[in-house]
Amino acid sequence: MSLKAFRGAFLDFVDDxxxxxxxxxxxxLPDGLLLLEDGKVKVLGTYESLQESYAGIPITAYPDRLxxxxxxxxHIHFPQTEMIAAYGEQLLEWLxxxxxxxxxxxxxxxxxxxxxxxxxDELLKHGTTTALVFTAVYPQSVDAFFEEASRRHLRMxxxxxxxxRNAPDFLTDTPETxxxxxxxxxxxxxxxxxxxxxxxxxxxxxxxxxxxxxxxxLLAEFPDVxxxxxxxxxxxxxxxxxxxxxxxxxxxxxxxxxxxVGTKSVFAHGVQLTDAEFQRLSEAHSTIAFCPxxxxxxxxxLFNLKKAKSIDQPIKVGLGTDVGGGTSFSMLxxxxxxxxxxxxxxxxxxxxxxxxxxTLGGARALSLENTLGNFEPGKEADFIVLDPRATPLMARRxxxxxxxxxxxLADQTFATIxxxxxxxxxxxxxxxxxxxxxxxxxxxxxx
Amino acid sequence: MSLKAFRGAFLDFVDDxxxxxxxxxxxxLPDGLLLLEDGKVKVLGTYESLQESYAGIPITAYPDRLxxxxxxxxHIHFPQTEMIAAYGEQLLEWLxxxxxxxxxxxxxxxxxxxxxxxxxDELLKHGTTTALVFTAVYPQSVDAFFEEASRRHLRMxxxxxxxxRNAPDFLTDTPETxxxxxxxxxxxxxxxxxxxxxxxxxxxxxxxxxxxxxxxxLLAEFPDVxxxxxxxxxxxxxxxxxxxxxxxxxxxxxxxxxxxVGTKSVFAHGVQLTDAEFQRLSEAHSTIAFCPxxxxxxxxxLFNLKKAKSIDQPIKVGLGTDVGGGTSFSMLxxxxxxxxxxxxxxxxxxxxxxxxxxTLGGARALSLENTLGNFEPGKEADFIVLDPRATPLMARRxxxxxxxxxxxLADQTFATIxxxxxxxxxxxxxxxxxxxxxxxxxxxxxx
Numbered sequence: 001m002s003l004k005a006f007r008g009a010f011l012d013f014v015d016d017x018x019x020x021x022x023x024x025x026x027x028x029l030p031d032g033l034l035l036l037e038d039g040k041v042k043v044l045g046t047y048e049s050l051q052e053s054y055a056g057i058p059i060t061a062y063p064d065r066l067x068x069x070x071x072x073x074x075h076i077h078f079p080q081t082e083m084i085a086a087y088g089e090q091l092l093e094w095l096x097x098x099x100x101x102x103x104x105x106x107x108x109x110x111x112x113x114x115x116x117x118x119x120x121d122e123l124l125k126h127g128t129t130t131a132l133v134f135t136a137v138y139p140q141s142v143d144a145f146f147e148e149a150s151r152r153h154l155r156m157x158x159x160x161x162x163x164x165r166n167a168p169d170f171l172t173d174t175p176e177t178x179x180x181x182x183x184x185x186x187x188x189x190x191x192x193x194x195x196x197x198x199x200x201x202x203x204x205x206x207x208x209x210x211x212x213x214x215x216x217x218l219l220a221e222f223p224d225v226x227x228x229x230x231x232x233x234x235x236x237x238x239x240x241x242x243x244x245x246x247x248x249x250x251x252x253x254x255x256x257x258x259x260x261v262g263t264k265s266v267f268a269h270g271v272q273l274t275d276a277e278f279q280r281l282s283e284a285h286s287t288i289a290f291c292p293x294x295x296x297x298x299x300x301x302l303f304n305l306k307k308a309k310s311i312d313q314p315i316k317v318g319l320g321t322d323v324g325g326g327t328s329f330s331m332l333x334x335x336x337x338x339x340x341x342x343x344x345x346x347x348x349x350x351x352x353x354x355x356x357x358x359t360l361g362g363a364r365a366l367s368l369e370n371t372l373g374n375f376e377p378g379k380e381a382d383f384i385v386l387d388p389r390a391t392p393l394m395a396r397r398x399x400x401x402x403x404x405x406x407x408x409l410a411d412q413t414f415a416t417i418x419x420x421x422x423x424x425x426x427x428x429x430x431x432x433x434x435x436x437x438x439x440x441x442x443x444x445x446x447x
Numbered sequence: 448m449s450l451k452a453f454r455g456a457f458l459d460f461v462d463d464x465x466x467x468x469x470x471x472x473x474x475x476l477p478d479g480l481l482l483l484e485d486g487k488v489k490v491l492g493t494y495e496s497l498q499e500s501y502a503g504i505p506i507t508a509y510p511d512r513l514x515x516x517x518x519x520x521x522h523i524h525f526p527q528t529e530m531i532a533a534y535g536e537q538l539l540e541w542l543x544x545x546x547x548x549x550x551x552x553x554x555x556x557x558x559x560x561x562x563x564x565x566x567x568d569e570l571l572k573h574g575t576t577t578a579l580v581f582t583a584v585y586p587q588s589v590d591a592f593f594e595e596a597s598r599r600h601l602r603m604x605x606x607x608x609x610x611x612r613n614a615p616d617f618l619t620d621t622p623e624t625x626x627x628x629x630x631x632x633x634x635x636x637x638x639x640x641x642x643x644x645x646x647x648x649x650x651x652x653x654x655x656x657x658x659x660x661x662x663x664x665l666l667a668e669f670p671d672v673x674x675x676x677x678x679x680x681x682x683x684x685x686x687x688x689x690x691x692x693x694x695x696x697x698x699x700x701x702x703x704x705x706x707x708v709g710t711k712s713v714f715a716h717g718v719q720l721t722d723a724e725f726q727r728l729s730e731a732h733s734t735i736a737f738c739p740x741x742x743x744x745x746x747x748x749l750f751n752l753k754k755a756k757s758i759d760q761p762i763k764v765g766l767g768t769d770v771g772g773g774t775s776f777s778m779l780x781x782x783x784x785x786x787x788x789x790x791x792x793x794x795x796x797x798x799x800x801x802x803x804x805x806t807l808g809g810a811r812a813l814s815l816e817n818t819l820g821n822f823e824p825g826k827e828a829d830f831i832v833l834d835p836r837a838t839p840l841m842a843r844r845x846x847x848x849x850x851x852x853x854x855x856l857a858d859q860t861f862a863t864i865x866x867x868x869x870x871x872x873x874x875x876x877x878x879x880x881x882x883x884x885x886x887x888x889x890x891x892x893x894x
Contacts, residue, residue, distance in 0.1 A: 082844060084862075084866065085866055087797070087861045090790070090793075118839070118843065121839075122840060297786075297865075299792070327783070328866075343537070343744060343745065343746030344746050344749075345746075346746060350534070350535070392565070392569070396528070397531060415531075418531070418774050419531065419532055421868070
C-alpha cells in the first residue's frame with residue numbers, strides 16, 4: 001500500500017453546473033489535502049481537517065496553484081498531429097487534400113509509433129489525461145497507439161478506423177476485414193491495462209451500409225466497447241450522406257439502423273443535427289463531442305450547446321479538440337473557443353460549465369464517471385496543476401493566485417481559459433505519478 | 448551616419464495580395480540582407496547581391512528565422528489591458544459592467560503610466576510595433592501613454608476619449624472641454640518624436656451631437672490628425688444609435704454629418720454596416736479595423752471582409768486586436784481568428800493576405816504606407832524576427848525553417864499564424880535597435 005499526499009487549492013465538480021447550482025456542483029478547497037492510495041483517491045478534504053489523521057505522510061505542496069482533475073478530450077485524431085492547421089478548405093475537400101495522404105503514412109508501424117509518442121506527450125503537456133482517439137485504418141496504427149499509451153499508463157480509448165469507400169485505395173478496408181481486424185484488436189487491447197476500445201467507422205460517407213451493419217454486429221457482440229464516429233459536421237457532408245443513403249430517414253438513422261446508436265456511442269460535431277436527431281440522441285443516452293476550434297477552423301458552423309444541454313431533452317456532451325481539424329491540443333483554448341461559439345449564438349458558457357465539460361462532463365460523456373473525472377474516493381488519480389498566473393498578462397489579470405470565493409474563482413478560471421495555454425499547465429499526474437512537468441517551473445523551482 | 452546589416456529570410460509585401468497576384472505582391476528572400484542607415488531602410492536585397500558592396504559592415508545574422516515588418520494593430524485600448532477576458536456580456540452591458548469602472552482608474556496619472564508601460568511591453572513582446580490606441584477620457588492618461596511610447600521611440604497613434612453622455616459622471620467630459628483638451632493634446636503630442644494624434648470619440652452612443660460636431664470642427668482645424676472611433680459592432684448598439692439620433696440616416700451618417708468621415712478616419716468593427724455605409728466608407732477612403740477575436744468574444748458577429756476588400760468598392764482594412772474586448776495581444780492569434788471568421792462565412796483568407804493586413808495593409812489603413820509597413824528604402828526600420836518552429840508542435844508542422852518557394856512559404860506562414868503566439872516572436876526591433884528579445888532565445892543563444 002502506497003500513500004501520497006498533495007496540498008494546494010483544489011477544484012472539481014460533483015454535479016453538472018448546467019443543471020445544478022454552482023453551490024451544488026462546484027467543489028472548491030482553497031487549502032486542500034488530497035490523499036492517494038495506490039494511485040487512486042483515498043480522500044480529498046481541507047488541509048485543516050485532514051492534516052492530523054495523515055500526519056506521517058510526506059506532502060507535495062503546490063502553493064499558488066489550482067489542482068484539478070485531468071482534462072478529457074472526447075474527440076481527437078492522433079495521425080493528424082503533423083497536419084494540424086492545413087489551409088483553406090472545408091470538410092470534404094480538406095479530407096481529400098490533406099487528411100487521406102497523411103493517414104496513408106501510418107501503414108508504417110515505426111512512423112505511427114513516433115507520432116503516437118509525440119501526440120501523447122503533447123496531450124500530457126496540455127493537461128489532457130484521457131482521450132477518445134481516432135487512429136488510422138491500419139491495425140498497426142492502433143497497436144502503435146496503444147503500446148505508447150500503455151507505456152505511459154494512460155486511460156485512453158481508441159480504435160481502428162473503418163473505411164471501405166470514397167477514400168484512396170491504400171486507405172480502405174472491406175466490411176469483412178474491418179470486422180475481423182477490429183475484433184482481434186478488441187480482444188488484444190480492450191481492458192488491457194487502462195486501455196479501452198472504440199469501434200470507429202470514420203463517417204457515413206466512407207462506410208458502406210454493409211460495413212456499418214457489420215460494425216453494429218461487432219458492437220452487439222462486445223457491448224461494453226465504444227462506438228466513435230462523426231456526424232452532421234458540415235452542410236455539404238449532410239447532403240452527401242442523404243445522397244449515399246437514399247432510403248435512410250436522415251444522417252443519424254444511417255448509424256441507428258446499423259445498431260450503432262447506444263449509451264457508449266460518441267458522435268463528433270453534430271453542428272447540423274435536426275431536432276429529431278437531438279431527440280433520438282437524448283433517448284439513446286449517446287454522446288456528442290463538441291469541437292469548437294475545429295468547427296470554426298473548417299467553417300462548419302456553431303454547435304447548439306444550449307439545446308444539447310437542455311433540461312427537457314439532455315444529451316451527454318464532451319469537449320473535443322479534434323486535432324488536426326481542430327487548431328490546438330489545449331482544452332483551455334478549446335473551452336475559450338466554445339465560449340465564443342456560445343456568444344455568437346447569443347448565449348453564454350460559464351467557466352465552471354466549461355471546466356465541467358473538460359473534466360467530469362467528459363468522464364460522463366465517455367461513461368467513465370465511476371472511474372475518473374473528479375476527486376471522489378476510489379477514482380483514478382489523474383490530475384493537473386494549473387498556474388492561473390502563468391504569463392505576465394495572466395498575472396496582471398489574476399492578481400491573486402488563490403481565489404477566496406466562488407465568484408472570484410469563476411472570474412479567475414474564466415481568465416485562465418481565455419488567456420491560458422500549455423504554459424498554464426505546471427504539472428500533470430497520472431495515477432498519482434508525475435508524468436509531465438513544465439520546464440519553466442523546473443528551472444525556477446516552484447513548490 | 449550609422450550603418451547596420453541584418454541577414455536572414457525576409458518577407459514583406461510590395462502590393463495588396465487581395466488584388467494583385469502573390470508573385471506581384473509578396474517579396475520573399477530566403478537569404479536576404481537588410482541594410483539600415485540611421486534607423487531607416489537603405490536597401491533590402493539578396494545576400495549574394497549585396498554582400499560585396501557592404502563588406503565592411505558587421506552583420507547580425509538570424510539563421511532559421513523569418514524577418515518581417517513589425518505588426519500594426521489598428522485598434523486597441525490600453526486602459527483595458529487588465530480587464531481582458533471579462534466574462535459573459537455583449538457590448539453595451541460589457542461596457543457598463545467592466546469597462547467604465549476600469550477606465551475610471553486612469554484618472555491617476557501614475558497608474559496610467561504603469562499600465563501604459565506594461566501595455567507597450569506586451570505589444571513589443573507580441574511583435575506589434577505600431578498601434579492606433581484608445582486611452583481614457585482623462586488628458587493625463589494620454590500624457591502617460593505618449594510619454595511611455597516616446598521613451599521607447601515608438602510610432603504610436605492615440606488620443607483622449609470623448610464621452611459626454613451615457614457613461615458614469617466620473618468618465619464624462621463636455622463638448623467644450625473635449626474640444627479644448629484634445630486641441631491642447633494635439634499641440635503637445637502630434638508629430639512629437641514619432642507620435643501622432645487621433646481625435647477619439649468613443650462611439651455615437653456616448654457622444655452628443657454637439658460633441659461630435661466640435662470634434663469635426665477640430666478635425667477640420669487639424670486635417671492631418673486621425674479620427675478614431677467605433678461603428679456598427681453590435682445589433683443592439685446599432686438600434687440604440689438609431690434611437691439616440693432619430694434624424695440621422697444611419698450610424699455612419701451620425702459621424703458623417705459631423706465631418707468625421709475622411710481619409711484618416713478609422714472605424715473599429717463595422718460588423719453590422721449596411722451596403723450604403725460600405726459604399727460611403729469606400730468613397731471617403733476611410734478605414735475599417737477588423738477585430739476578429741473581439742467580434743467572437745463579445746458575440747458581435749462575422750465581419751464581411753470579402754465585401755470590404757472587393758475590387759469594385761474597396762475599403763482600407765486593418766487588423767485590430769481590440770484588447771480588452773479582444774482576447775489576445777498577438778496579431779498572429781488575431782489573424783488566426785480572422786481566418787476562422789472568413790471560413791464561417793464560406794470564404795477564406797490566405798496567410799499572405801492576413802500578413803499583409805498585419806503589416807503593409809495596416810500601414811495603408813493608417814495612411815503610413817510612406818513611412819513603414821515594408822522594407823522599401825527610406826522607411827522606418829521597425830521589424831520582427833519570427834521563429835516558425837517555436838514550439839515542438841510548430842517544429843513538427845514546419846519541418847524546414849526556411850521555405851524555398853512561395854507555396855511552401857504560404858504553408859509555413861499559415862501554420863505559424865494558426866499555431867503561433869508570442870513564443871514565435873524571437874525579437875522586435877525599433878528603428879533598427881533591439882527593443883525586445885524573447886528570453887527563451889537569450890538562454891539558448893540563438894543566432
